[in-house]
Amino acid sequence: MRVDTCTGLPSPDRASPQLRAVTTAGEATRERILDAALGCFARTGLAGTRLDAIAREAGLSKPNLLYYFRSKNELYVAVLTRTLDMWLEPLRSLDGRSDPREALTHYITRKLEAARDQPEASRLFALEVMQGAPMLSAVIATDLKQIVDRTVRVLTRWQSEGRLKPHDPHHLLFQIWATTQHYADFATQVEQLTGKTLNDPAFFEQTRQAVCAAVLGLVV
Amino acid sequence: MRVDTCTGLPSPDRASPQLRAVTTAGEATRERILDAALGCFARTGLAGTRLDAIAREAGLSKPNLLYYFRSKNELYVAVLTRTLDMWLEPLRSLDGRSDPREALTHYITRKLEAARDQPEASRLFALEVMQGAPMLSAVIATDLKQIVDRTVRVLTRWQSEGRLKPHDPHHLLFQIWATTQHYADFATQVEQLTGKTLNDPAFFEQTRQAVCAAVLGLVV
DNA sequence: ACCAGAATTGATCAAATGGTCAAGTGTGTG
DNA sequence: CACACACTTGACCATTTGATCAATTCTGGT
Numbered sequence: 001m002r003v004d005t006c007t008g009l010p011s012p013d014r015a016s017p018q019l020r021a022v023t024t025a026g027e028a029t030r031e032r033i034l035d036a037a038l039g040c041f042a043r044t045g046l047a048g049t050r051l052d053a054i055a056r057e058a059g060l061s062k063p064n065l066l067y068y069f070r071s072k073n074e075l076y077v078a079v080l081t082r083t084l085d086m087w088l089e090p091l092r093s094l095d096g097r098s099d100p101r102e103a104l105t106h107y108i109t110r111k112l113e114a115a116r117d118q119p120e121a122s123r124l125f126a127l128e129v130m131q132g133a134p135m136l137s138a139v140i141a142t143d144l145k146q147i148v149d150r151t152v153r154v155l156t157r158w159q160s161e162g163r164l165k166p167h168d169p170h171h172l173l174f175q176i177w178a179t180t181q182h183y184a185d186f187a188t189q190v191e192q193l194t195g196k197t198l199n200d201p202a203f204f205e206q207t208r209q210a211v212c213a214a215v216l217g218l219v220v
Numbered sequence: 221m222r223v224d225t226c227t228g229l230p231s232p233d234r235a236s237p238q239l240r241a242v243t244t245a246g247e248a249t250r251e252r253i254l255d256a257a258l259g260c261f262a263r264t265g266l267a268g269t270r271l272d273a274i275a276r277e278a279g280l281s282k283p284n285l286l287y288y289f290r291s292k293n294e295l296y297v298a299v300l301t302r303t304l305d306m307w308l309e310p311l312r313s314l315d316g317r318s319d320p321r322e323a324l325t326h327y328i329t330r331k332l333e334a335a336r337d338q339p340e341a342s343r344l345f346a347l348e349v350m351q352g353a354p355m356l357s358a359v360i361a362t363d364l365k366q367i368v369d370r371t372v373r374v375l376t377r378w379q380s381e382g383r384l385k386p387h388d389p390h391h392l393l394f395q396i397w398a399t400t401q402h403y404a405d406f407a408t409q410v411e412q413l414t415g416k417t418l419n420d421p422a423f424f425e426q427t428r429q430a431v432c433a434a435v436l437g438l439v440v
Numbered sequence: 441a442c443c444a445g446a447a448t449t450g451a452t453c454a455a456a457t458g459g460t461c462a463a464g465t466g467t468g469t470g
Numbered sequence: 471c472a473c474a475c476a477c478t479t480g481a482c483c484a485t486t487t488g489a490t491c492a493a494t495t496c497t498g499g500t
Contacts, residue, residue, distance in 0.1 A: 026476070044351060048267030051458065064478050066459065123350050129409050130343050131264060140412050148413050170414050171430035178402035179395050189349050192360050193368050194390050210391035217437045246446075271488065284448050292488065
């Protein structure tokens, strides 16, 4: 039986040996649950979220939810892993092929679009990392670190080629992450203080240029 | 009887009419509880923190804790309000009297020192704001907004005097907040990726200059 | 020494909540 | 039709946990 490496709990096999067509109905419900769970976990955290709430938001009963995910923790990890790839993707596509200025602008724009379009994902990871990343520390230490190391090498190379002003690559990344994710994680505060949201196209563009100016002015 | 505006629950009178000397013993325990609670709430959030844990960390029994604070929620609000002033202080002292460059450098440095010396406070507020600031929305909309508005006016004046390059003051503030608080809120990630902590003086100075460079390069 | 009130706690309660189970419903296949 | 199996749920259980209370100890003032 396949076992989830994070929880040690068994996870339902998607493709049973009989090659039975993947139960699309069940798969759809599964996705519905994951969507609902993402919203709840991002809003109130792991401890603050009740299975009842997720079940209600997904439109089914609590036992039925537990039919798809054996425990709250397993569901939480499932949400985390499902969202992770999508979240790391922008960084992966920051490679050394293009022009530094263009690459950084593109990366910032994508990160800001993510902050606008998937604020729940941002908050979920923020909550998780802020609490010591109990479920993600392994991923951070391996996957994320690997991508970051690669990116750092790219940035360093650009610097040695004189295409980028010298500036610690780690701090550069942190600044991009911090400034872009801030608009998702602290959206409440941003809205209370400015009255604007990233969903407002004008505000989005204004924010994008502000972040780009700070970062690009630093290294280009 | 004095009533807490946030919880509606009565709070112990610090100065009773009889002018009895403030019970320093009780006051000390109270502080000890608040300290322990800050640590716990910052680590695991409101819902994830058990009164047991706080009591244990403060070195007393759970009923005794509830003798000082009538409910978990009241304790949470008490921690929040006690920490708030300290947290807002750096921004208050960013006034128009001094040189823009010096003022911003000073503010960033203080914020980064706060991120190093009071990471719990940073995480506590981050958790609270990220979850929609249910307890702080009033404070944000009034107190914080007032200070921010004042600061925005100062920055705007500097810009109109030509002492600062034009750049949206709100975004400038957000960038300072985001980049400085990032090193407290995401300390786990920063440490996993760089192996360093703000407690390392060299790393602190390096970070400080990186943040200053980004912000000052933007407006000076 | 005495007393009033602060401080402290073991025992206990009631509610919330994650999780189980047996029983039922639907559905595709031989 | 019948069978197997995915799916669904109401009722229920066990544990956790915030909160209460009666009873006891400590402490400062007279």
